């Protein structure tokens with residue numbers, strides 16, 4: 612039976628470091644880290660996530676500001692808000708909740724956020740820094756950064772000699788995750804929906820990272836015995852056993868069967884999800900520390 616990796620506990624440790632660094636900033640500089648979260652429209656799931664982020668930001672002692680814009684907000688209005696936040700010295704981190712409503716160009720908005728305040732790590736400058744091995748001056752996107760902390764917790768900092776397979780190739784997750792694994796000396800394979808024979812690619816993985824967005828797609832016979840599995844999927848599926856119309860959260864990995872083969876595995880919920888929020892707080896305190904010229908905490 613695999614060890615279940617406790618993402619909530621790991622996230623609490625990150626949050627403790629963030630809270631300490633935030634308090635130090637306030638006592639040294641009289642400034643609290645400022646995080647602005649922008650949400651457009653009334654998607655229920657997005658509002659739940661944003662509420663969780665705001666709650667955590669307050670718990671960390673941040674100045675947490677939420678901008679909720681109506682679903683018919685124009686591109687110009689959204690860009691004007693982001694420009695204001697870019698120029699506001701009290702704001703150190705800006706997050707524009709994705710996905711945006713279809714009439715808006717999210718790539719333009721994402722690239723408008725100044726790279727120093729891009730706590731999502733999605734600006735091309737930050738993506739480029741990861742790609743070129745600069746982990747000192749940029750910001751790493753939250754879900755890959757959090758997943759990497761969980762991998763290192765299970766296996767140590769040096770992944771030399773280990774095969775890592777990342778399923779999924781998005782700019783948001785798959786690409787930066789693969790680059791972080793590579794930087795830690797793993798031998799990395801990027802698999803995706805067009806890959807031939809996913810099962811046999813995965814079977815070779817000492818570290819298997821699933822970010823496909825398809826519930827419970829990774830089966831036990833895809834898993835190398837003893838492998839470390841990081842499940843990045845968040846899929847809401849019907850749960851009639853909980854009552855009519857109820858749902859439950861599952862990952863991209865068939866947990867119950869894979870747990871019997873893996874060495875360690877992250878659960879959903881309670882795995883990567885809490886780490887994503889924790890790393891958002893970490894990026895915010897890092898951005899604030901840099902802006903104010905104080906020592907930057909390590910995570």
Ligand SMILES: Nc1nc(=O)c2c([nH]1)NC[C@@H]1CN(c3ccc(C(=O)N[C@@H](CCC(=O)O)C(=O)O)cc3)C=[N+]21
Nearest residue numbers: 660706707708709710731753880881882884885887888
């Ligand atoms: N600009 C932007 N940045 C994001 O980082 C971003 C985003 N947009 N849009 C949506 C996704 C999704 N996301 C999650 C964060 C935490 C949990 C999380 O904490 N999940 C809990 C369970 C929550 C529940 O029960 O619904 C868990 O896995 O244990 C999940 C999902 C961040 N995202």
